[in-house]
Amino acid sequence: MDDARAALAAIPALAGYDGPLERLGGLTNLVYRAGDICLRIPGKGTEEYINRANEAVAAYEAAKAGVSPEVLHVDAASGIMATRFIAGAETMSPEKFKTRKGSPARAGEAFRKLHNSGAVFPFRFELFAMIDDYLKVLSTKDVALPPGYHDVVREAAVVREALAAHPIQLAACHCDPLCENFLDTGERMWIVDWEYSGMNDPLWDLGDLSVEGGFDVVQDEEMMRAYFGGKAKPAERGRIVIYKAMCDLLWTLWGLIQLANNNPVDDFRAYADGRFARCKALMETKEFSLHLAAIREG
Numbered sequence: 001m002d003d004a005r006a007a008l009a010a011i012p013a014l015a016g017y018d019g020p021l022e023r024l025g026g027l028t029n030l031v032y033r034a035g036d037i038c039l040r041i042p043g044k045g046t047e048e049y050i051n052r053a054n055e056a057v058a059a060y061e062a063a064k065a066g067v068s069p070e071v072l073h074v075d076a077a078s079g080i081m082a083t084r085f086i087a088g089a090e091t092m093s094p095e096k097f098k099t100r101k102g103s104p105a106r107a108g109e110a111f112r113k114l115h116n117s118g119a120v121f122p123f124r125f126e127l128f129a130m131i132d133d134y135l136k137v138l139s140t141k142d143v144a145l146p147p148g149y150h151d152v153v154r155e156a157a158v159v160r161e162a163l164a165a166h167p168i169q170l171a172a173c174h175c176d177p178l179c180e181n182f183l184d185t186g187e188r189m190w191i192v193d194w195e196y197s198g199m200n201d202p203l204w205d206l207g208d209l210s211v212e213g214g215f216d217v218v219q220d221e222e223m224m225r226a227y228f229g230g231k232a233k234p235a236e237r238g239r240i241v242i243y244k245a246m247c248d249l250l251w252t253l254w255g256l257i258q259l260a261n262n263n264p265v266d267d268f269r270a271y272a273d274g275r276f277a278r279c280k281a282l283m284e285t286k287e288f289s290l291h292l293a294a295i296r297e298g
Contacts, residue, residue: 004032007041007080011073014082025091025180027265028258033085037072038192042079045261048137049254050195052079054123058194059083061172065117067110067191086190089183097179097213104219106189107182107209108226111174114191115202119172125198127246128160134253141260146252146276155283156249158292159242163201166235166298173200177209203236207243211278235298238291245288248279 004021008014017034024031028043042050053076062068063083073082090096097103131153138145174181176196183190206227210220224232224240232240255272258265282288 001032003030003041004034004039007039008034011080011082013073027178027180028263036085036087038069038083038085040079040081040083040193043263045257045263046079046195049134049257050079051123052076054121055079055194055197056081058121058123058172058197061117061119061121062114062174062191062194062197065114065119065172067114067117068194069190069192083192086183086185089185089190092179092182092184092213094179094212094214096184097215097219100184100186102222103184103189104213104215104223105226106184106187107177108206108223110182110189110191111202111205111209112227115171115173115205117172121172121198123198124170125173125175125196125200125204127204127250128156131250131253134250134257138253138256138260141257143256143260145256146273148280149252149276152249152276152280152283156246159246162292162295163239163242165296168201168203168239170199171202173197173202173205175200175204175208177205177212179209179213201239201243203239204243204247207240208247210240211244211247234294238294241282241288241291242295245279245282248275248282252276252279 001021008017014037019035022033024033028046030041030043032039056074056076059068059071059074059081063070069086070084071081072084090100092103174191174194174197176193181191181193183192206223213219215223228236252272252275255268255275259268259272
């Protein structure tokens with residue numbers, strides 16, 4: 001709380017706030033509510049893999065697109081950010097995505113609004129380049145990769161080839177759609193936390209949210225129908241499924257970085273091993289090969 005008070009005092013427009021502070025969620029950062037303000041203080045070690053200047057641009061652009069709260073203050077050097085608090089909104093979780101009627105559709109609508117906004121983010125979110133970058137970060141740390149990780153990365157070359165056969169137009173994407181990065185009013189879904197955002201295949205966002213939320217077939221269909229305005233084409237559905245595996249392949253490494261940085265929020269060894277096992281299991285299914293074929297055909 002002392003750090004939060006000090007951060008508020010350093011922001012001229014917010015320096016006079018002396019009301020209550022409420023600690024909110026966050027896997028890597030410290031997040032607080034201060035009245036109608038949401039204050040974010042970056043977590044330890046995040047400067048190794050987060051470009052705060054890129055994040056600031058994305059946060060402003062997402063707010064202009066109407067999918068993220070108004071940005072009130074950003075310090076790209078420290079990473080401290082203040083945004084407008086969305087009153088009356090529920091912070092989502094896998095359980096809430098199951099119980100809050102229409103929430104997968106509202107998430108799909110928010111993604112469609114973002115992806116069609118014409119916003120341009122400064123970072124290019126490139127899956128295989130990010131895997132290489134995370135591996136470089138981990139090469140300096142005393143943390144073991146899950147057995148067979150490099151083998152699966154090599155096997156994923158077929159995914160790269162299939163995606164490259166019919167590239168689709170990149171769009172401004174969130175790229176890290178953890179359930180807790182969604183705020184639902186019951187009528188509108190807001191998206192927050194733009195640390196990993198960039199220009200990307202927009203269907204990454206749908207596949208990744210499905211994984212993070214543990215969506216079942218009904219939830220997937222609801223989200224896709226809202227996003228596409230009808231039934232998804234085989235190649236579109238295929239890209240979403242492929243990205244379910246690929247996000248697990250990438251975020252396995254993210255979890256290991258958190259482990260190396262002694263992040264106490266979660267058991268990141270179990271987190272990383274679980275994501276990698278889920279990735280392998282999906283890639284070994286017959287359905288995965290069929291979806292790859294659909295992508296190749298376009």
